[in-house]
Amino acid sequence: MAPRIKYSIAAIVIALVLLVTGIPWYVPVIIIAIAVAVPAIAYANLTPEQRRRLRQARGRKQIGS
Secondary structure, three states: OOHHHHHHHHHHHHHHHHHHHOOOOHHHHHHHHHHHHHHHHHHHOOOHHHHHHHHHHHHOOOOOO
């Protein structure tokens, strides 16, 4: 599993634990939103050439396997 997926899963688990412990509901929601938004923003900041190279690497199963 890719490290960023592990971090995203960990952030969501932490947010769910915080939700159960009685922390105000908006704190876990913010944590989940950040866990989802960071990879999306990082991908959006890539140049078209970098996106193309990333798609090629994923297609060859060099990334994310």
